[in-house]
């Protein structure tokens with residue numbers, strides 16, 4: 377019969393756990409708090425300790441720390457969303473299992489079973505690629521979570537910290553932020569709902585088996601490398617860059633689950649390195665500009681990253697010798713061919729029922745200009761989607777900073793100066809100001 381020490385200062389909760397475990401034929405000892413538990417642990421042997429975290433006098437974490445050097449016993453820690461940082465410390469100190477309060481009896485028994493049979497500990501863990509990283513900002517303004525929320529304890533271990541529908545205090549989220557917690561994790565299916573992709577993952581998972589995992593992994597690895605090598609511009613705010621990169625990688629992982637989207641990305645990838653790097657760069661800089669301007673929702677970032685990735689997809693059918701020619705050397709016909717890529721991008725994406733409508737609008741407007749001088753529809757500012765100018769700005773900027781056959785990439789600050797001079801009447805300055813702030817370390821006033 378396994379011996380269990382239950383440490384909980386809430387009388388009702390402690391008694392409920394003890395009664396239930398006694399009925400299940402465990403040898404249970406209650407402890408009213410961690411100080412009492414420390415004395416009991418010093419005198420008796422136990423197979424498992426189940427402990428609360430927050431208790432007067434001595435916390436569950438301090439008890440775990442004491443046990444580590446004085447009386448090693450496997451610990452199950454009862455935790456919750458409000459205990460995120462403490463849970464991470466408990467994991468680092470070797471706690472075996474975590475129970476997110478309130479938990480079900482079956483979860484309690486499963487955690488005890490796993491702790492007693494240590495080799496089975498990781499059996500129930502959802503594969504790590506099922507999780508998506510989401511900025512903690514996403515949880516700031518919402519009283520209740522729409523999704524189960526997890527934290528990542530290690531590469532193979534995630535634990536659930538809050539259940540769907542649970543109240544999350546804003547004060548707590550702000551506290552985590554002040555302690556440097558930047559991301560929480562949600563399941564991939566929930567991520568697609570959060571960013572309102574119309575991707576039907578469960579349906580698509582079946583067909584996505586056609587793409588080998590190896591191929592996907594190579595693709596995603598390559599993607600990361602391209603972003604790092606080509607889209608990084610010296611002097612840019614490092615934190616914004618890493619944030620945008622992480623969001624883009626998450627989005628791409630989700631996108632790569634759909635065969636149709638994956639094929640599109642792969643087409644860009646194989647057509648030319650420049651288009652691919654350009655597309656990822658536009659996606660990255662769009663996210664960074666949006667963030668700088670105060671947009672804080674994953675939904676906005678995801679629209680922009682998808683729009684960035686697919687905006688030039690129409691170019692995949694245009695010969696690279698024309699695409700690589702400097703604009704002033706293009707003949708009238710060649711210019712028409714190049715400009716046709718916008719409508720062609722739109723047509724291709726309209727053919728994929730899962731690409732949201734507003735993303736298609738943003739893409740259709742990426743070469744429009746505020747005064748109506750752009751193409752293809754000569755729209756003016758009042759008709760733009762509210763996010764279109766962000767993509768326009770990121771597109772102009774990426775075009776200037778990336779090196780191609782006929783263009784030596786400018787530094788970030790020089791590209792901004794160039795765009796400010798050449799496009800002053802074509803794009804609202806507020807977007808350039810946001811871009812400039814990303815280089816506040818290197819651009820003068």
Ligand SMILES: [Fe+2]
Pocket residue numbers: 687688717742743
């Ligand atoms: Fe374009």
